[in-house]
Amino acid sequence: MSLETKALLFDVFGTVVDWRTSVLAELQAFFGARGVERDWGRFALDWRALYQPAMEAVRSGARDYSNLDVLHRENLLTLLRRYDLPALDAAEVWHLTTAWHRLAPWPDSAPGLARLRESRIVASLSNGNIALMVNLSRHGGLVWDTILGAEIARAYKPDPRVYLRAAEALGLAPDQCMMVAAHNDDLRAARALGMGTAFVLRASEYGPGQTTDLGAEEAWDIVTDSLTGVADALD
Amino acid sequence: MSLETKALLFDVFGTVVDWRTSVLAELQAFFGARGVERDWGRFALDWRALYQPAMEAVRSGARDYSNLDVLHRENLLTLLRRYDLPALDAAEVWHLTTAWHRLAPWPDSAPGLARLRESRIVASLSNGNIALMVNLSRHGGLVWDTILGAEIARAYKPDPRVYLRAAEALGLAPDQCMMVAAHNDDLRAARALGMGTAFVLRASEYGPGQTTDLGAEEAWDIVTDSLTGVADALD
Numbered sequence: 145m146s147l148e149t150k151a152l153l154f155d156v157f158g159t160v161v162d163w164r165t166s167v168l169a170e171l172q173a174f175f176g177a178r179g180v181e182r183d184w185g186r187f188a189l190d191w192r193a194l195y196q197p198a199m200e201a202v203r204s205g206a207r208d209y210s211n212l213d214v215l216h217r218e219n220l221l222t223l224l225r226r227y228d229l230p231a232l233d234a235a236e237v238w239h240l241t242t243a244w245h246r247l248a249p250w251p252d253s254a255p256g257l258a259r260l261r262e263s264r265i266v267a268s269l270s271n272g273n274i275a276l277m278v279n280l281s282r283h284g285g286l287v288w289d290t291i292l293g294a295e296i297a298r299a300y301k302p303d304p305r306v307y308l309r310a311a312e313a314l315g316l317a318p319d320q321c322m323m324v325a326a327h328n329d330d331l332r333a334a335r336a337l338g339m340g341t342a343f344v345l346r347a348s349e350y351g352p353g354q355t356t357d358l359g360a361e362e363a364w365d366i367v368t369d370s371l372t373g374v375a376d377a378l379d
Numbered sequence: 380m381s382l383e384t385k386a387l388l389f390d391v392f393g394t395v396v397d398w399r400t401s402v403l404a405e406l407q408a409f410f411g412a413r414g415v416e417r418d419w420g421r422f423a424l425d426w427r428a429l430y431q432p433a434m435e436a437v438r439s440g441a442r443d444y445s446n447l448d449v450l451h452r453e454n455l456l457t458l459l460r461r462y463d464l465p466a467l468d469a470a471e472v473w474h475l476t477t478a479w480h481r482l483a484p485w486p487d488s489a490p491g492l493a494r495l496r497e498s499r500i501v502a503s504l505s506n507g508n509i510a511l512m513v514n515l516s517r518h519g520g521l522v523w524d525t526i527l528g529a530e531i532a533r534a535y536k537p538d539p540r541v542y543l544r545a546a547e548a549l550g551l552a553p554d555q556c557m558m559v560a561a562h563n564d565d566l567r568a569a570r571a572l573g574m575g576t577a578f579v580l581r582a583s584e585y586g587p588g589q590t591t592d593l594g595a596e597e598a599w600d601i602v603t604d605s606l607t608g609v610a611d612a613l614d
Contacts, residue, residue, distance in 0.1 A: 278500055
């Protein structure tokens with residue numbers, strides 16, 4: 145398998161970056177400076193929880209493709225009301241929306257990616273839009289050969305078009321690609337199309353109360369807990 | 380100007396890589412091993428010359444978007460007949476077609492790009508497709524924040540959609556972007572949309588007989604002869 149794997153495609157939120165800790169810190173800093181207190185840890189989880197239904201509206205065809213910055217902003221406005229927060233101006237709303245452009249990588253991510261890139265194409269395959277991925281990657285010192293994913297396909301994972309469009313863009317067959325993700329659902333979608341699969345356990349993605357993706361639910365090609373672990377397995 | 384330039388968008392063929400010398404070497408090696416002699420320098424120029432009319436068919440709407448690998452392959456087949464060359468099998472035709480994936484950068488390109496990337500987003504904005512750009516960049520040690528260009532827009536430069544789609548993908552206004560190119564036409568199209576412009580003189584792109592793009596035809600924001608020169612001008 146590994147010798148034929150020409151490209152590694154990465155889920156990013158949770159797999160490569162620790163969105164929860166980063167978003168929590170941004171919320172604490174922003175509202176702390178304004179003397180406003182709420183349960184920001186819960187706010188961060190609620191923000192993330194609105195992500196799936198927002199994308200589902202696109203997947204189902206109920207709305208045209210809108211990029212993740214647009215969805216994050218809408219969901220933020222929903223939560224500002226739900227948490228009874230003071231009105232923010234447009235620049236403040238955008239500043240908070242782009243907290244998702246400033247997420248910190250897990251400690252193994254940048255060195256793991258750099259090692260993997262020595263022998264194979266590495267590309268992001270995230271539901272995040274290109275601008276978000278570019279900014280996040282520069283922020284965290286992540287180097288990709290290119291950014292693929294939702295915006296290229298104008299669809300959201302696990303829509304098969306997102307995975308197939310990525311392979312096509314690289315001039316590769318699906319079985320020459322391996323999906324790397326901390327989420328079993330993402331790997332199931334990739335495997336159904338013939339891609340290789342690497343599961344990266346991120347047991348604290350959702351914080352101490354995490355109940356999902358605490359283990360490999362199928363016999364994935366690689367099971368590990370870091371991107372350096374993926375590199376070890378492929379060596 | 381320079382402080383507001385958040386992203387540098389690069390033409391690649393001629394500006395970043397020396398396609399003529401590389402394609403010539405590939406043709407000489409391939410046919411030399413088969414004992415076939417022709418004027419390979421002229422063949423390389425003829426191959427490049429078929430590039431514009433092939434793209435024009437897409438620009439005019441006469442054919443749907445087809446990526447540059449497809450166009451390069453068709454044009455190669457045309458030239459194999461024109462030069463009365465022996466029949467090649469599909470793998471050989473593909474090997475030669477992907478000579479365009481193995482172009483050598485000009486000596487200043489990799490270090491210049493690396494310097495520019497320290498302070499600004501760098502993205503390719505080529506008519507080449509994503510697979511071609513990924514392979515060429517890995518071959519030449521070129522590091523981009525992402526690959527944009529024709530395939531993202533499903534159109535070919537100088538169609539304004541290619542430039543505008545790139546700025547949009549980065550979440551930037553056109554005047555926050557600067558086009559870097561060895562071709563005055565490319566810069567004219569970018570400036571018409573409000574982008575900054577950097578002209579990089581590549582006086583030997585077409586070999587010793589070059590007659591075009593031997594100087595800046597307008598007062599571009601930067602005029603230089605290397606990517607390190609662009610970095611110097613922006614510092």
